[in-house]
Amino acid sequence: MSNETLHVALGDRSYPIHIGAGLLARAELFAPHVRSRRVAIVTNAAVASRYERRLRQTLESAGAKSFSIAMPDGEAHKDWKSLDAIFARLLEEGADRKTVIVALGGGVVGDVAGFAAATYQRGVPFLQVPTTLLAQVDSSVGGKTAINHALGKNMVGAFHQPLAVVADTDTLATLPERELAAGLAEVVKYGFIADAAFLDWIEAHAAQLVARDASALSYAIRRSCEIKAAVVAEDERESGVRAILNFGHTFGHAIEAAMGYGEWLHGEAVGAGMVLAARLSAAQGRIANSDALRVERVVAALGLPVAAPAIGVEDWLTHMGRDKKNEEGRVTLILLDALGKAAIVRDTPAAAIRKIVSAS
Numbered sequence: 001m002s003n004e005t006l007h008v009a010l011g012d013r014s015y016p017i018h019i020g021a022g023l024l025a026r027a028e029l030f031a032p033h034v035r036s037r038r039v040a041i042v043t044n045a046a047v048a049s050r051y052e053r054r055l056r057q058t059l060e061s062a063g064a065k066s067f068s069i070a071m072p073d074g075e076a077h078k079d080w081k082s083l084d085a086i087f088a089r090l091l092e093e094g095a096d097r098k099t100v101i102v103a104l105g106g107g108v109v110g111d112v113a114g115f116a117a118a119t120y121q122r123g124v125p126f127l128q129v130p131t132t133l134l135a136q137v138d139s140s141v142g143g144k145t146a147i148n149h150a151l152g153k154n155m156v157g158a159f160h161q162p163l164a165v166v167a168d169t170d171t172l173a174t175l176p177e178r179e180l181a182a183g184l185a186e187v188v189k190y191g192f193i194a195d196a197a198f199l200d201w202i203e204a205h206a207a208q209l210v211a212r213d214a215s216a217l218s219y220a221i222r223r224s225c226e227i228k229a230a231v232v233a234e235d236e237r238e239s240g241v242r243a244i245l246n247f248g249h250t251f252g253h254a255i256e257a258a259m260g261y262g263e264w265l266h267g268e269a270v271g272a273g274m275v276l277a278a279r280l281s282a283a284q285g286r287i288a289n290s291d292a293l294r295v296e297r298v299v300a301a302l303g304l305p306v307a308a309p310a311i312g313v314e315d316w317l318t319h320m321g322r323d324k325k326n327e328e329g330r331v332t333l334i335l336l337d338a339l340g341k342a343a344i345v346r347d348t349p350a351a352a353i354r355k356i357v358s359a360s
């Protein structure tokens with residue numbers, strides 16, 4: 001069993017990202033963070049039935065005593081009710097400030113467990129153990145934690161960095177096809193915003209990625225984490241460049257909220273959102289029409305929807321108007337200046353946005 005370790009460089013909050021096969025069984029990766037501690041594993045039933053036992057054995061070998069908290073599955077449960085239930089269990093179990101929370105699951109578990117860790121008794125340490133492709137390439141890294149509000153996606157949350165990320169790529173074998181594609185949306189996002197050579201590679205290896213070829217997936221995860229770690233190290237709290245990681249998300253979050261959380265997966269909404277952002281970039285003369293068509297082709301090749309659902313222009317604008325990147329009432333968008341180069345744009349005319357969403 002081999003693994004690679006990347007680092008998120010954030011001074012005294014720096015941490016490793018371990019990526020590889022069989023890592024759920026590697027006690028030495030967990031021991032420095034959990035030895036002699038109590039551990040609360042936050043997960044859900046679908047993940048627990050497959051991976052909780054192995055993790056608990058490993059934690060025991062690492063010198064920790066663990067208990068589990070299962071939250072309901074799905075984006076619709078990334079909410080106050082789940083968070084409150086986690087707090088209740090932590091209190092019932094007598095969890096204290098030294099208790100380590102371990103998020104075992106996809107991005108929903110990671111975001112909710114991370115927010116619980118950021119706020120329980122004003123903050124306890126946590127580990128990310130991502131089991132979806134999306135969580136391994138994106139949500140487990142960078143310390144954004146949140147729950148949704150009926151009126152907007154990820155509207156209540158905190159920045160709270162994990163102590164470490166342990167991504168066991170073996171877990172991807174049991175991931176449903178639709179969830180794999182959702183993860184590939186965030187993978188190709190890195191190509192569009194920051195790395196034209198990676199985009200070329202993804203385009204050339206789309207079939208292998210969709211077929212879960214182990215070496216293709218492992219390269220995709222590593223390169224994605226390298227890019228995300230570098231952006232986060234430069235701008236941990238999104239006062240500037242980190243916003244490029246939101247490419248496709250202003251449209252995508254509007255889709256998720258307008259459709260009711262869960263109908264469109266996050267990665268699917270981001271896929272369709274990136275197509276709209278690329279079309280808007282072309283309409284603004286930032287990229288060629290042929291580049292926008294290429295964005296659409298690659299997104300489709302990864303098994304993702306390219307056409308946004310019918311939301312209605314006013315609803316589009318209402319949801320986009322609530323985006324967290326906005327300043328002084330102006331919608332902030334992440335557009336492309338080239339394939340592989342994102343721009344943070346604060347002055348897109350409302351009429352241009354209307355035109356793009358009404359044609360979608």
Ligand SMILES: NC(=O)c1ccc[n+]([C@@H]2O[C@H](COP(=O)([O-])OP(=O)(O)OC[C@H]3O[C@@H](n4cnc5c(N)ncnc54)[C@H](O)[C@@H]3O)[C@@H](O)[C@H]2O)c1
Nearest residue numbers: 046106107108109131132134135138139144171174175266
């Ligand atoms: N914090 C961040 O930086 C960040 C980044 C990207 C996305 N996100 C958030 O992540 C969430 C999406 O995460 P996701 O795509 O992982 O969805 P998810 O957490 O809902 O997981 C997808 C589904 O796969 C199941 N599952 C998880 N691991 C499995 C496995 N190994 N085998 C079989 N089934 C498995 C889950 O139970 C769930 O039903 C969204 O809420 C999004 O906003 C956060």
Ligand SMILES: O=C(O)C(=O)C[C@@H](O)[C@H](O)[C@H](O)COP(=O)(O)O
Nearest residue numbers: 138142144153154242245246249324
């Ligand atoms: O880490 C980031 O920064 C991102 O924007 C990554 C996104 O893929 C992710 O969906 C994130 O949760 C969106 O953040 P938000 O601030 O727009 O809620």
Ligand SMILES: [Zn+2]
Nearest residue numbers: 186249266270
């Ligand atoms: Zn995302």
